[in-house]
Amino acid sequence: MTESARLPWRSRPDAARILGAARKVTDDLMDGLSGTHVRRAAHGLRRLFDVAGLGLSDLSGALAWSGRPAADDAVTRVLDEVLHREEPAVDGTLTALPLHVHDELAGALLLVGDLPAGVSRQATDLVVQALERGRLEASADQAAQAELRALRAEMSPHFVYNALTVIASFVRSEPDRARDLMLDFADYTRYSLSRHGEYTVVAEEFRAVETYLALQRAVLGERLKVQVRVAPEVLAVAVPYLVLEPLVENAIRHGIEPRSGTGLVQVHGQAEGNDCVISVEDDGVGMEPERAAAILAGSGAGTGLGMANVDRRLRTVYGAWYGLTVETAVGAGTRVVVRVPRFQPGVLP
Numbered sequence: 001m002t003e004s005a006r007l008p009w010r011s012r013p014d015a016a017r018i019l020g021a022a023r024k025v026t027d028d029l030m031d032g033l034s035g036t037h038v039r040r041a042a043h044g045l046r047r048l049f050d051v052a053g054l055g056l057s058d059l060s061g062a063l064a065w066s067g068r069p070a071a072d073d074a075v076t077r078v079l080d081e082v083l084h085r086e087e088p089a090v091d092g093t094l095t096a097l098p099l100h101v102h103d104e105l106a107g108a109l110l111l112v113g114d115l116p117a118g119v120s121r122q123a124t125d126l127v128v129q130a131l132e133r134g135r136l137e138a139s140a141d142q143a144a145q146a147e148l149r150a151l152r153a154e155m156s157p158h159f160v161y162n163a164l165t166v167i168a169s170f171v172r173s174e175p176d177r178a179r180d181l182m183l184d185f186a187d188y189t190r191y192s193l194s195r196h197g198e199y200t201v202v203a204e205e206f207r208a209v210e211t212y213l214a215l216q217r218a219v220l221g222e223r224l225k226v227q228v229r230v231a232p233e234v235l236a237v238a239v240p241y242l243v244l245e246p247l248v249e250n251a252i253r254h255g256i257e258p259r260s261g262t263g264l265v266q267v268h269g270q271a272e273g274n275d276c277v278i279s280v281e282d283d284g285v286g287m288e289p290e291r292a293a294a295i296l297a298g299s300g301a302g303t304g305l306g307m308a309n310v311d312r313r314l315r316t317v318y319g320a321w322y323g324l325t326v327e328t329a330v331g332a333g334t335r336v337v338v339r340v341p342r343f344q345p346g347v348l349p
Contacts, residue, residue, distance in 0.1 A: 021047065022126060025045055025048065025126065025127075025130060026126075026130040026133065028040045028044060029041045029127065029131055029134060030134040031134065032058070032134055033056055033057065033058035033106060033107040033131070034058045034060075034062065038056055038064040039064040041056065041064070041130075042054055042066040043066040045066070045126070045127070048126075049119050049122070049123050051112060051113050052067055052068040052112045053066065053067035053069060053070060053112030053113065054066050054067055054109070054111055054112065054123075055070075055110035056110075056127070057079055057083075057109075058107045059083060059105065059106065059107055061079055063075070063079075063110075067112065068112055069112075070091075070094045070110070070112050074091040074092065074094050077089070078091050078094055078095075078108075078110065079108060079110075081096065082096045082098050082108040083098075083105070086098045086100075093112055093113055094110065095110070095111045095112075095115065096109070097109045097110075097123075099124065099128055099131065100128065101128060101131045101132050102132060102135065106128075109123060109124055111123065159215075159216075159219075159249075162219045163181075163185055163218070163219055164185070166219050167185065181218050184215055185215060188208065188211045188212055191204075191207075191208045191211070192208075198240060198241060199238050199239065199240055199241060200240075200241045200349050201235065201238055201239065201349045202230065202235050202236070202237045202269055202276065202278070203230075203236065204349075205239060205242075205244040205245070206228065206230050206235075206244070206269065208242075209228065209244050209245055210228055212245055212249070213228070213248065213265070213267075220252075220256070222262060223261070223263060224256060224263060225262060225263065225264045226264070226265050226266075226267075227265070227268075230269035230278075231269060233271045234269050234270065234278075234342065237276045237340070238347045238349045239340055239347075240313050240347075243310050243313070243314065243338060246306030246307065246309070246310055247306070247307065247324075247336050247338070248267060249306065250307055250336075251265050251280055251281070251336075252265060252282070254284070254334075255285060255333060255334050256282055256284045258284065258285045259284050263282060263283055263284050265281070266279070266280075266282075267279070267281075268281075271342060274341060274342055274343070275340065275342060276339070276342050277337060277338070277339050278338040279336065279338070280335070281334070281336075282335075283333040285330070285331065286328045286330050286331050286333050286334055287328050287329075287330060288329075289326075289329065293326075295307050295308060295326070296311050298312075307336070311323045314338070314340065318340055318341060318344060322340055322341070323339075324336055324338060
């Protein structure tokens with residue numbers, strides 16, 4: 001909290017109480033001045049700053065009030081002054097202050113009574129910081145959702161065309177196999193494109209990977225060998241949706257397809273202490289470590305959204321200690337490791 005926003009506590013026991021009350025007000029304002037908890041935030045602010053009355057108004061003039069009411073005509077006058085001129089207004093014991101969030105007017109704070117020195121500034125700062133935090137978290141959530149939508153829409157046209165062509169080639173010669181592959185293709189597209197929530201479980205991610213690999217084996221034939229192994233204790237671990245398939249797709253497209261002869265893709269999942277560790281490894285052409293770093297940074301040419309998208313989403317959810325690590329060298333294949341906590345508050349499928 002900035003120096004100007006320091007709250008007026010008087011003793012250490014009071015400090016803990018005041019900080020707790022300030023956090024609660026901040027949480028109540030996460031949805032803004034038109035949110036469902038704005039009236040509760042007004043009650044909390046009035047008690048926190050010990051004023052006779054307090055109101056919070058959004059840009060429409062809708063008012064959430066707590067404590068001693070002010071005269072309706074006075075409220076109308078000060079709100080009109082603040083919301084149209086963006087300047088503080090005073091009418092007797094009623095003070096109205098503009099609330100600017102990221103340099104834009106968001107609403108007004110109204111205080112009733114003889115205000116101790118600094119209270120109006122402290123209350124304004126607390127409300128503004130709460131509103132700024134809410135907007136930042138909402139923006140981060142919208143960005144994550146946009147990345148997920150982009151990832152869902154990135155199904156490779158080349159893969160779709162090849163898969164359907166191979167399935168069609170089996171319709172007369174091996175109708176049962178064609179039927180099985182078509183069901184695999186339906187499962188793959190359903191999982192990739194349907195409106196899932198933000199999180200799923202490791203078991204579902206591995207199922208999607210196995211379906212994708214079955215289709216790729218039909219396309220590439222003997223050129224592709226696969227090995228999938230996952231420990232039972234991590235099957236129920238919650239993970240962000242679509243974190244494995246893009247890594248497997250990259251292993252095949254950029255590792256196995258450019259090489260000659262047969263290639264192997266291995267996907268393993270296991271528990272390591274409190275973490276779930278999943279690796280996607282290929283024995284393909286590999287790459288320079290510098291190029292791998294550029295891919296994770298989102299600047300690798302021709303790599304699409306996949307790996308950088310997955311890495312950003314993992315770090316957003318779990319923190320900087322988690323995400324992807326890449327081990328690679330030219331001619332030595334590539335190993336991508338996903339590390340996530342086995343249990344994370346708020347991450348539920």
